[in-house]
Amino acid sequence: MLLPRLTCNLLRAPLTESGPPVPEVTVAALAERLEAASRARLGRSLAIRHVGSGSCNGCELEINALSGVVYDLERLGLRFVASPRHADVLLVTGPACRNMTEAVQRAWQCAPEPKWVVAVGDCAVDGGVFRDSYAVEGGVGQVLPVDLVIPGCPPMPGLMLEGLLALVEAQREDAEPQPGPLRNEPEF
Numbered sequence: 001m002l003l004p005r006l007t008c009n010l011l012r013a014p015l016t017e018s019g020p021p022v023p024e025v026t027v028a029a030l031a032e033r034l035e036a037a038s039r040a041r042l043g044r045s046l047a048i049r050h051v052g053s054g055s056c057n058g059c060e061l062e063i064n065a066l067s068g069v070v071y072d073l074e075r076l077g078l079r080f081v082a083s084p085r086h087a088d089v090l091l092v093t094g095p096a097c098r099n100m101t102e103a104v105q106r107a108w109q110c111a112p113e114p115k116w117v118v119a120v121g122d123c124a125v126d127g128g129v130f131r132d133s134y135a136v137e138g139g140v141g142q143v144l145p146v147d148l149v150i151p152g153c154p155p156m157p158g159l160m161l162e163g164l165l166a167l168v169e170a171q172r173e174d175a176e177p178q179p180g181p182l183r184n185e186p187e188f
C-alpha cells in the first residue's frame with residue numbers, strides 16, 4: 001500500500017502554484033540604489049532589524065525572502081542584524097499588541113540615532129484584520145514613531161525595497177531625521 005503511494009508522490013508534479021515572476025533587473029537596480037543611498041547617508045551599508053509585534057508570520061515570510069536566493073540583499077551589503085542596537089531601520093510587523101508594547105518600545109529605545117521605523121503590512125499600518133481585537137492597540141504608530149508605512153497583506157519584497165529606498169533617499173545627508181506627520185515622539 002505504502003510503496004505505490006510513495007512512488008506516485010515522487011513522480012507527480014508539485015501541487016503548489018508557482019510564485020509570481022520576480023523582476024530581477026528591477027530588484028537588483030533597487031537594491032543597488034538603496035545601498036548607494038545608505039552609504040551616502042550613513043557612510044556604510046544599511047543595517048535592518050526585524051521586530052515582530054504580534055504578526056501572523058505572513059509578513060515575516062516576505063521579509064525572509066529578502067535574504068533568500070532570489071532577492072539576496074546581502075550580496076549588496078544590505079544586511080539584517082541580530083540586535084536593535086546595531087540597526088538603522090526597524091521593520092515592524094503585526095499590529096501593536098498590548099502584550100508586546102513594552103518589548104517593541106524597548107527595541108526602539110535601544111536603536112542608535114539616526115533610526116527609522118517602518119511599519120510593514122496592513123496590520124502594522126492600522127491593525128489590519130486584528131484591528132478590533134481587545135488585545136490590540138491598533139497600528140504600530142500607536143506605540144512607536146513610524147517614519148514609513150508599507151501596506152499589503154503581506155507586502156511583496158520588492159515593495160519593501162522600494163519603501164526602504166524612498167525612506168533613505170528622503171533623508172538629507174547632513175541632518176538627523178526630522179519629525180514628520182508620521183513621526184510623533186512617544187512618551188514611554
Ligand code: SF4
Nearest residue numbers: 055058121122123153
Ligand atoms: S498584514 Fe497580513 S500577512 Fe502581515 S501580519 Fe497582518 S495578516 Fe499577517
